[in-house]
Amino acid sequence: MSRGYRIVSLFIVLVFAVSVAGCTSGQAESRNRSMTSMMTQSSSKAAPAAAPAAQAAAPASDAVLDTLEIHAFELGFKPAELSVPQPGKYTIKLVNDGAIPHDITFDDGTQVSANGGETKSVDVMIPAAGAPFICSIPGHAAAGMKGTITVAGAEPEDASAAAPAADDHGGPAPTTDVKADPNAPDYVLYDASAPVLKADTQVHDIDLVVEEKDMTVAPGFVQHVWTFGGTVPGPVIRVRVGDTVRIHLKNPSSSSVAHSVDFHASQVAWNDEMTSINPGEEKLYEWTADYAGVWMYHCGTAPALHHIANGMYGMVIVEPKEGLPAVDKEFTIVQSEWYLGPQKEVASLEKASAAAPAPDYVVFNGVANQYKDHPLQTGTGERVRFFVLNAGPSEDSSFHIVGTIFDTVIKEGVTLTRDNPGGYGSQAVDLAPAQGAIIELTTAEDGLYPIVTHAFNFVGRGALGLLQAGDGDPHN
Numbered sequence: 505m506s507r508g509y510r511i512v513s514l515f516i517v518l519v520f521a522v523s524v525a526g527c528t529s530g531q532a533e534s535r536n537r538s539m540t541s542m543m544t545q546s547s548s549k550a551a552p553a554a555a556p557a558a559q560a561a562a563p564a565s566d567a568v569l570d571t572l573e574i575h576a577f578e579l580g581f582k583p584a585e586l587s588v589p590q591p592g593k594y595t596i597k598l599v600n601d602g603a604i605p606h607d608i609t610f611d612d613g614t615q616v617s618a619n620g621g622e623t624k625s626v627d628v629m630i631p632a633a634g635a636p637f638i639c640s641i642p643g644h645a646a647a648g649m650k651g652t653i654t655v656a657g658a659e660p661e662d663a664s665a666a667a668p669a670a671d672d673h674g675g676p677a678p679t680t681d682v683k684a685d686p687n688a689p690d691y692v693l694y695d696a697s698a699p700v701l702k703a704d705t706q707v708h709d710i711d712l713v714v715e716e717k718d719m720t721v722a723p724g725f726v727q728h729v730w731t732f733g734g735t736v737p738g739p740v741i742r743v744r745v746g747d748t749v750r751i752h753l754k755n756p757s758s759s760s761v762a763h764s765v766d767f768h769a770s771q772v773a774w775n776d777e778m779t780s781i782n783p784g785e786e787k788l789y790e791w792t793a794d795y796a797g798v799w800m801y802h803c804g805t806a807p808a809l810h811h812i813a814n815g816m817y818g819m820v821i822v823e824p825k826e827g828l829p830a831v832d833k834e835f836t837i838v839q840s841e842w843y844l845g846p847q848k849e850v851a852s853l854e855k856a857s858a859a860a861p862a863p864d865y866v867v868f869n870g871v872a873n874q875y876k877d878h879p880l881q882t883g884t885g886e887r888v889r890f891f892v893l894n895a896g897p898s899e900d901s902s903f904h905i906v907g908t909i910f911d912t913v914i915k916e917g918v919t920l921t922r923d924n925p926g927g928y929g930s931q932a933v934d935l936a937p938a939q940g941a942i943i944e945l946t947t948a949e950d951g952l953y954p955i956v957t958h959a960f961n962f963v964g965r966g967a968l969g970l971l972q973a974g975d976g977d978p979h980n
């Protein structure tokens with residue numbers, strides 16, 4: 505296990521004790537995959553072709569039939585669902601890949617515990633009805649450390665005790681009413697690097713073409729999203745105060761519904777530029793950038809909640825007339841929620857409409873945990889600028905980057921400046937839906953700096969990324 509992965513694991517456990525772990529690194533995934541195939545081989549070894557049916561019905565022998573290897577990590581088991589060919593006595597080999605202690609505890613009290621990095625074994629009787637197991641350390645089962653050993657051909661004793669459907673990415677999926685599809689395509693990484701300002705242009709002609717398409721929003725979950733320009737979020741538009749922006753909105757005839765666009769950076773009449781256009785139509789939405797900031801744009805066609813929840817939003821950066829000071833790295837982050845509809849269907853308006861909405865995923869730039877898997881890169885000591893927008897539609901964001909302090913924040917026109925006389929800084933930027941900010945920081949040393957919303961129930965639901973300084977290792 506890489507040091508980086510171990511650090512992230514430890515971080516998740518320390519701070520996210522009750523959150524549901526998302527996916528792990530590719531390294532852990534491949535390790536788990538190879539381990540899973542090992543598991544399969546191991547099980548099939550215990551199923552001799554000649555095994556008579558009578559033996560399966562009445563094992564009762566004291567002989568150990570096979571060894572089942574189960575890896576623990578923060579916070580889950582791999583595999584979480586195992587199958588054995590017959591009831592009887594099995595050796596459970598707990599390999600703790602995590603950084604902290606875990607155990608495997610069965611209903612009959614059989615338990616095996618292992619510290620981080622250790623491997624321990626115990627024998628257990630698996631009844632014909634199968635045997636659910638958990639990690640008994642407080643909070644761990646609730647965070648996803650559950651599993652079941654089933655006997656082939658038998659129904660599990662308690663289906664509700666079974667582990668949640670694995671997302672095939674190393675960690676248990678958040679509890680959701682939609683079942684993960686193991687055959688879902690991999691997600692497409694959204695490039696978080698900010699576009700450069702076209703400084704020699706005062707009039708920006710931009711084609712904004714609606715595209716309704718399937719998109720993997722989290723490993724195993726595909727939604728039929730509505731997009732501006734084929735991505736969620738839509739393209740980042742970057743202009744300067746005083747510029748003219750001419751948006752050519754096109755709704756192709758292949759679309760299923762009418763769409764529109766509403767630019768918060770514009771001052772126009774709602775019933776003029778923002779009106780909906782039917783499939784096959786297009787319109788021009790022209791505006792001038794009068795105010796600097798990080799602005800939202802979104803589809804406003806009724807029900808607007810559904811059009812936003814299904815992917816129709818994006819960011820506009822309006823720089824002051826004199827421009828922003830040069831920095832070393834610039835990233836854009838749009839936080840938003842997914843209320844999953846059935847696989848390959850549109851997001852659930854019913855779930856999004858709840859008075860107390862409970863999103864299945866809260867994500868940065870459209871996809872759960874994508875920058876945890878693919879950290880944003882910077883150099884230690886480099887000056888980093890984040891343009892952050894909370895597209896909602898309904899949850900607040902408390903944007904925070906662990907291990908950093910924001911020395912510059914320009915939120916909705918309110919400015920905290922670096923080197924202010926009182927020496928003030930900022931730890932988290934509160935962004936209600938449709939609010940945006942420019943945030944600047946410098947990393948202190950090589951290492952990993954988790955990007956989160958400090959509304960921590962959502963960190964385990966996809967709102968986790970990493971800013972990696974240098975090689976990500978503080979110890980070399």
Ligand SMILES: [Cu+2]
Nearest residue numbers: 763764803811
């Ligand atoms: Cu729309």
